[in-house]
Amino acid sequence: MPTEPPKPAGRRTRLTPEREGELYEAVLALLREVGYDALTMDAVAARTHSSKATLYRQWKGKPELVASALRHNKPVSLADIDTGTVRGDLKAMICDSDEERMEQDAALMRGLQRAIHDNPDLNRALRELLIEPEIAALEGMLRRAVDRGEIAADNPALDFVAHMMLGAFMARPLVDDRPADGEYLARYLDAVILPALGV
Known part of the structure; x- marks a missing residue:
């Protein structure tokens, strides 16, 4: 018989960054499995030797935990990028991860697509914790480029x-049967995005 999950407390338990990282890695491993x-x-509690409480x-539920794990797994935070040029900023967005990691990440996202579509709570958590902050950081990056005169307003x-950018990640596996690795994304940036921006 299903039981109600415990209600989240008013304050969060403090976990060390290392412990949080271990939890996130376990969540991603379970997602892949x-x-x-x-x-x-x-399953997360058992895998990480944690209590469900x-x-x-720490997280209100499964959607928030999964979204937080995906955010933690990102190789670079757009909010931390400011090289002084739009080309430098966009290049810094492209991670130098190896092809195996890129394929794992792409497979993970492909596996989540249906769940995102079917589960409004997961969709909301991903938008709040991952998508909206990244879009806001990207918009800030582009505003700086406009302010510097690199891109017409x-x-x-x-x-x-x-x-x-998302199109590059999604299309390469479909068209070329390969993940969008750093070399491919650098070429895509130079051939598609920068010319479209007039850079």
Whole structure:
């Protein structure tokens, strides 16, 4: 018989960054093994030798835990990038991860697509914790480029940079049967995004 998850407490337990990282790695490993729907807080607690109460105190539930793990797994935070040029900033977005990691990440996201579509709580958590902060950071990066005079303020491509980047990640596996690795993304940036921005 299903039981209600414990209600989250008013304050969060403090975990060391190392312990948080271990939890996130375990969540991602379980996601790759069983998928989002079969992932349970019980399984995460067992894998990480944690109590469910601790997990619910730190994260409200499975959607927030998964979204936080995906955010933690990102190789670079856009909010930390400011090289002084739009080309430098966009190049810094491209991680130097090896092809194996890129393929693992792409497979993970492909596996989550259906769950994101079917689960409004996961969709909301991903938007709040991962997508919206990254879009805001990208918009800030592009505003700085406009302020420096590198991009015209009325350039219509400004509204589509996030879409173009995401398109590269999604299209390469479908078209070429290979992940969008750093070398491919650098060429894509020079051939598609920068020319569209007039750089």
